[in-house]
Amino acid sequence: MSQWLPQDQIRDMFSRAMSEMYRQEVPQYGTLIELVETINREVLDANPTLAMELDQSGELARLDVERHGAIRVGTAQELAMLRRLFAVMGMHPVGYYDLSMAGVPVHSTAFRPLDDKALNRNPFRVFTSLLRMELIENTELRDRASEILAARDIFTPTARKLVATAETQGGLNADQANRFVNEALETFRWHRQATVELSTYRALSAEHRLIADVVCFRGPHINHLTPRTLDIDEVQRRMSQVGIDPKTIIEGPPRRRCPILLRQTSFKALEETIDFADDEEGQHTARFGEIEQRGVALTHKGRELYDRLLAESRQQGSAADNDSHQAQLASVFEAFPDDHDTLRREGLAFYQYFAVPGVQADPNDDVEALIEAGALVASPMIYEDFLPVSAAGIFQSNLGDDARDEYTAQSNQAQFEAALDGAVIDEIALYEERQQASLEAALAAFR
Structure with a gap:
């Protein structure tokens, strides 16, 4: 038996610690979690078939622990170190997102687990954005922002040491893992002390409020932590009943019998007091609450x-x-199309295949024939990733109505991967591999 803690367990430890920290920092997050849990229970109680399907596919066990967070960093060095830190927890960069297309001067990836076992253990994801410094048109302001970022280190010395230890020895033992979680958490913690004077903050904020959020603080404080609901429309309707002010619209596709991709909503950002380096005091709004409902990939x-x-x-x-x-x-x-048979047959969505226990079948038969005979079932494969237009819509709604939105779309995956010091994984290819592997495993059960 290995002396190293499984990466899935370290990720679960970190996700739970992050949730507890954010609950302390943003009290409405606790209220939101309670609301989502209540609505999820109501949905499952009213729909036993859905509850059974989620249980059979492994989705039910992960529902209550499922979260995604979001952070924004300012330099290639910060992004590359985050890649190494997340790898300790079995989280890898999946997908490339250009948010400049919607007026936000960043591009992004999502660090997340990859395979079925890891996803069902804890599908924790962190949507991670890198500031596009070249999109700051004011040369003097761009140089000042670069200077500020170069002077900070968003990781503790112990966190850096433990990442290197995990890479060298192939993992962390229980004591090291506990210290790693505590030290890594410091990167995501909120600090009300800005690293700049108020005038610099205002100048960067005037260019784009997100730039000020990235540049002016000691670290990339987590700006939201998102639970998963089974009925986002009901969450949207009830938020005001529990004292939460929701954004105007739900982002993503409409409500459907067969949910697809990702739907998201949020509540408005906190206004938090900031202590600036010149002893001035001001207000900052960037951190908010978010809720998501996931459908088939x-x-x-x-x-x-x-x-x-x-x-x-x-x-x-x-x-x-x-x-x-x-x-x-x-x-x-x-x-x-809004039924799973059509979505599957027309090749519009991904599914996982399972052999039905006790049913004899010829593995050489056509997949449709095996499904018709009741020997094979196809379960919707949950979308684990993000939508750039929806992400930008959430960001903009919480940055304020006056946020700049005229950046020209400038997708540059090569630039992002150079900063990351590694390639991002193609999410569609991952779903294809998982679907094919599930089909082969199901057919093997008939042999």
């Missing part, structure tokens, strides 16, 4: 249809409220 073909329909809806203009927005989306998305 889409293939390249499915994403092309989704993106086309979303663009069509956006061309119709912005709706005044969530009901109008959802009605507009629903009308456009009537062109997207």
